[in-house]
Amino acid sequence: MTKEIEIPEELRKLMAEVGPKWATNVPGHVLQTINAFSEVLARCPKDGVTVRRDVPYGTHKRHVLDLYSPRNPKKVPVVVFMHGGAFTDGEKDRTAEVYGNVTMWFARHGIVGINMEYRAAPEAQYPGGTEDLRSACQWIEKNAESLGVDIKKLFVFGHSAGAAHTAAYAYGAPGSEGGPRPAGSIVISGRVRADNLPTNPNARKVEAYYGTDNALFEERSSVHWAGKDSVPTFIAIAEFENPLLDVYCLELAHKLSVAKGKAPRFMQLWGHNHSSIIAHINTAENELGRALVDFVERNRNRP
Numbered sequence: 001m002t003k004e005i006e007i008p009e010e011l012r013k014l015m016a017e018v019g020p021k022w023a024t025n026v027p028g029h030v031l032q033t034i035n036a037f038s039e040v041l042a043r044c045p046k047d048g049v050t051v052r053r054d055v056p057y058g059t060h061k062r063h064v065l066d067l068y069s070p071r072n073p074k075k076v077p078v079v080v081f082m083h084g085g086a087f088t089d090g091e092k093d094r095t096a097e098v099y100g101n102v103t104m105w106f107a108r109h110g111i112v113g114i115n116m117e118y119r120a121a122p123e124a125q126y127p128g129g130t131e132d133l134r135s136a137c138q139w140i141e142k143n144a145e146s147l148g149v150d151i152k153k154l155f156v157f158g159h160s161a162g163a164a165h166t167a168a169y170a171y172g173a174p175g176s177e178g179g180p181r182p183a184g185s186i187v188i189s190g191r192v193r194a195d196n197l198p199t200n201p202n203a204r205k206v207e208a209y210y211g212t213d214n215a216l217f218e219e220r221s222s223v224h225w226a227g228k229d230s231v232p233t234f235i236a237i238a239e240f241e242n243p244l245l246d247v248y249c250l251e252l253a254h255k256l257s258v259a260k261g262k263a264p265r266f267m268q269l270w271g272h273n274h275s276s277i278i279a280h281i282n283t284a285e286n287e288l289g290r291a292l293v294d295f296v297e298r299n300r301n302r303p
Contacts, residue, residue, distance in 0.1 A: 004284035005044045011036050014272075019240035019273050026201050026242055030275045034098050037279035041097035044282045049107040051100075057116070057139035058132070065116040065136060066092060068107035073148030076296075076302045077155060079103070079186070080136060084160025085120065087209035088128070101282040102157070109293045110283070112149050114140065118165070121209035126220055129165035129209070130175030137169070137179045152299045153186045159278045160245070161209075163190025164246040167222035167252070171230050181262040184232040184299040186292060187276050189241055193221040193248040200243055223252045224289065228259040234295045234303065235264055236288060238272040245274065264293055271283045 004005030005094050014036055017030045033290065036199050052067040070076070077249050083090050083099045092099060092115045105111025110212075118124075118132035141151045169176040170185035194210045194217040196203040210220050218224055237246040246268075257263040269288060 002148075003045070004286070005040055006284045007040060007095060007280060011040065015271060015273060015276055016050070016094045019281040022240040022273050023201065023243050026274075028252055029273065033273060033275040034094055034279055035105055037276065038097040040283060041101045041103060043106075044097075044101065045108060046104055047108065049104055057136045062117045062119050063132065063135065064147070065141060066103065067147070068100070068103040068113040068115065068277075070107050070110050070112070070186065071149065073110075073112055075150040075153075076110055076147045076148060077149070077153035077296050078114060078149040079157050079296065080107050080114045080116055080133070080154075080166075082116060082118065082129070082162030082166050082193075084162045084189075086205040087121045087164075088205045089120065089200070090161070090220060093198040098279050099137070099159075102278065104294070105282040105289050106293070106296075111293065111296055125208070126174030126210050127168065127173065129161075129171060131169045133165050134176055134179035137182075141180045143224050151180050152183065153296075154180055154182045154294055155186060155299075156182045157186035158187070159188045160192060160242070160274065161185045161191050162221050163194045164192060164194075167192050167233075168225065171198060171222060171225035172231070173222060177280045182231055183302055184199050184234065184295065185230075186234045186295065187249060187252065188236045189238060189245050189277055190222075190235075190249055191245055192223040192240075193217075195244065195246075197244070198233075203204040205298070223248065224250055226255050230256060230259070232295075232299045233264040234266075235290065236267040236269065237278065238274055238277040239268065239270045242274050265291070270277070
């Protein structure tokens, strides 16, 4: 079995350097981080995982997904991952290794991972991302037997802008109607509140998806739809985030806590930034990865 790969010291130094100044050049720091982690992930374990790429789940050219399957899955949980990209950018394969590392990790632990592509703004505006996730989940439901998954053990997982779509779907926001209800929601560094504040370096990209009328932002924000009856939620943030994303994730955690009378599962990863929090999954630093698998296992049989 391939040995777990440690994050090298030079990459740790890069994280320590760019972290405190992350917001001064988000695109540049994202690129530095993703490229550096891709080199590490290329050597990380991929044993026992079968990958099928670009399987259509709809009619649009971006309605495709990659399937990461463990050996001989039979009614196992399935996790659907949506990448970020500030609503207008991003690819399911940001590099040859990122974001496939996320679904690779789940497949290595007996869970089918699906890395899905979806339409971007301005072609697809609110609630287009949620609608695409609904289509993917309906496709999974239709093909559950051949995929070896149990649709009742469906989990949705989003990073950054992707989490705006997955959380909206999980909490029953517009665009989710008619899709299978997930067993749980995973929000990592999620833009769960829409804003076009001056401090948001991606404000124009947010407007490209949600529109320019900020009077509509509250109802269009996924955090708005969270409440007492929301599915179990796992939330994680990095020490160094895109401006306000940590605040919005904490708002989501607080709202769920008050509504349910119990805090959701929550982690903050010190030393990590908005990109490394997702790019380090499937390395030897597996505190977050283990917690994600545990979250799925604990909630896979909920009514």
